[in-house]
Each structure stands twice: as C-alpha cells, then as structure tokens.
Amino acid sequence: MTTTMTTTKTAPLVPAFDEAETDRKLAVICSKGSLDMAYPGLILANAALGEGIETHLFFTFWGFDMITKSRMHNLQFSPAGNAAMHLPGRDAHLPQVLAPIPGMTTMATKMLKKQIADVGVPEVPDFLEQIVAAGGHLWACRMSADMNKVTTADLRDDVEGIISASDFIDLTDGAQLLFI
Amino acid sequence: MPVTTLDGHEVHVDNGGFMTEYDEWDEDLARVLAAQIGIDLTDAHWKVVRFLREDYRTQGETATTRRVHAVGGTPVKEQFALFPKKPAKKMAYVAGLPKPHGCV
Numbered sequence: 001m002t003t004t005m006t007t008t009k010t011a012p013l014v015p016a017f018d019e020a021e022t023d024r025k026l027a028v029i030c031s032k033g034s035l036d037m038a039y040p041g042l043i044l045a046n047a048a049l050g051e052g053i054e055t056h057l058f059f060t061f062w063g064f065d066m067i068t069k070s071r072m073h074n075l076q077f078s079p080a081g082n083a084a085m086h087l088p089g090r091d092a093h094l095p096q097v098l099a100p101i102p103g104m105t106t107m108a109t110k111m112l113k114k115q116i117a118d119v120g121v122p123e124v125p126d127f128l129e130q131i132v133a134a135g136g137h138l139w140a141c142r143m144s145a146d147m148n149k150v151t152t153a154d155l156r157d158d159v160e161g162i163i164s165a166s167d168f169i170d171l172t173d174g175a176q177l178l179f180i
Numbered sequence: 181m182p183v184t185t186l187d188g189h190e191v192h193v194d195n196g197g198f199m200t201e202y203d204e205w206d207e208d209l210a211r212v213l214a215a216q217i218g219i220d221l222t223d224a225h226w227k228v229v230r231f232l233r234e235d236y237r238t239q240g241e242t243a244t245t246r247r248v249h250a251v252g253g254t255p256v257k258e259q260f261a262l263f264p265k266k267p268a269k270k271m272a273y274v275a276g277l278p279k280p281h282g283c284v
Contacts, residue, residue, distance in 0.1 A: 012197075013197040014197045015196050015198065017273075018218070018265065043283055043284060046283075047283060050267065050268050050269075052264075119284075120247060120282065121283075121284045122250075122284070127284075130245075133256040134257070
C-alpha cells in the first residue's frame with residue numbers, strides 16, 4: 001500500500017457475514033480414486049461449508065474408494081500416464097518410460113502425502129470427517145455399489161445413504177455442480 | 181485504510197471491517213466485535229479467540245478451522261456451533277485478526 005489516506009467512518013464498519021442469507025448449494029461428484037484427484041473435491045467442499053453453503057458429495061465409480069473403509073486409507077498416486085509430472089523440485093518432466101517402474105507409485109504416493117501433510121491438510125479419511133463435522137453430506141452411488149457388491153456396512157458410517165443418480169439430482173435441485 | 185469507531189475505540193480496519201493492527205485489540209474490544217455479529221462470548225468462545233491470538237503472534241498468520249481443531253483443540257463441529265455458518269471468518273473477526281489465507 002503506497003497511499004496513507006485515512007478515512008474515518010462514523011458508523012462501525014462490520015463484515016456482512018449474514019446479510020445475504022444464502023440458499024446457495026454445492027454438489028460435488030467425486031468419480032476418481034487416485035490420491036491426487038481425491039483432494040480437489042474435498043478442498044472445494046470444505047471451503048464451501050466454511051462459507052455457510054449447503055454441500056453434498058456424491059461418490060461414484062473410482063471415487064467409491066474414498067468412502068470404502070477397507071480402501072480409503074490406501075489411495076495411491078501414480079506418475080504413469082501423467083504427462084504433467086515433474087522430477088521432484090525440478091522443472092524437467094519425469095520421463096514417462098520411468099513412470100511404470102516397480103516402486104514408483106509407492107514412492108510418488110509417499111512424496112505426495114508428505115507434501116499434503118506439510119501444508120496442514122489432513123489425509124482423505126480425516127478430511128471427510130472434517131467435512132461431515134462442518135455439516136457436509138456424503139452420498140454413495142447405487143450403481144457403483146451394485147457393481148462392486150458393496151453395502152452400507154463396507155462404507156464409512158457417516159455416508160448418509162446409497163442412492164441413485166436421479167435421487168442425487170433431485171436432492172441437489174438448484175445446486176452448482178462440480179464433476180471431478 | 182479506514183478507521184472505524186467501535187464503542188469508543190478507534191481501530192484500523194481493512195475494507196471488509198477486519199482489524200489490521202494486532203495491538204489495537206484487547207478483550208473488551210473482542211466483546212464489542214462479537215456483539216456486532218450477534219455473538220455473546222462464552223468460555224468456549226474465549227478458548228478459540230485466545231488460541232487464535234496466541235497462534236497469530238507466533239505463526240504470523242491466522243489459524244484456519246483445521247488448525248483451530250488440530251492445534252487449538254476445538255473440534256470443527258463445535259466451531260460451527262460457536263461461530264455459525266462462517267466460523268473461520270467470524271473467529272478471525274472477533275480475535276481482531278485478518279481473514280485466514282489457508283485453504284483448509
């Protein structure tokens with residue numbers, strides 16, 4: 001700030017937190033089960049909840065792994081097929097021929113988890129717990145459940161239900177929607 | 181930067197009304213700030229506000245809801261109950277701190 005101009009207001013200047021009572025809703029469809037693709041939906045859902053926006057997450061296809069008890073702790077990140085992957089701390093790309101070598105996915109997963117932890121962002125299961133604590137709603141996709149022979153017993157306890165795509169669309173009437 | 185008067189205290193604020201001078205804040209002012217946004221401060225609120233003040237002093241940035249949960253010891257659910265709808269911003273406002281910059 002280069003100016004030092006000061007204006008004095010007589011009425012107190014107060015943030016307009018509740019002035020615009022919002023009926024804004026956000027729907028996030030999580031369709032990916034890799035570690036890197038799990039986060040964007042969670043971060044946006046969490047941000048929306050922090051702004052007082054009603055938020056629903058729908059887990060489908062590979063995104064099911066995020067809410068499946070036996071899998072949610074083991075999401076992985078692979079550089080294979082990811083042409084944007086750089087060598088650690090460098091601008092050079094990781095040659096794709098190296099991406100599928102044994103141990104690469106384990107190493108890349110470990111590195112990404114550390115980077116995420118370093119910025120104070122929780123692991124996926126903890127993050128979902130935080131989202132639910134903030135008032136977020138978790139829903140599982142009926143077709144994915146049927147295909148994989150999964151029942152509510154296999155899913156996180158805070159998943160509110162296994163519902164059809166049309167139920168989800170109905171539930172999120174008027175919502176802004178993100179497909180990830 | 182605007183200067184605003186709150187219950188006889190002249191304070192520097194940003195354009196959104198968040199205080200910009202750490203040392204202009206005191207606990208009396210916190211009660212006034214809270215009243216402006218319809219909150220009556222209880223012990224549970226004070227625990228959060230005092231954590232935010234102390235954490236800002238050592239970290240140089242406002243704690244996010246995640247940090248208030250993980251380090252400050254007030255669970256996210258409780259933060260939403262104490263500071264409804266927009267806890268991160270409301271907590272920062274009452275504590276006389278800038279809005280948090282962190283995403284989570």
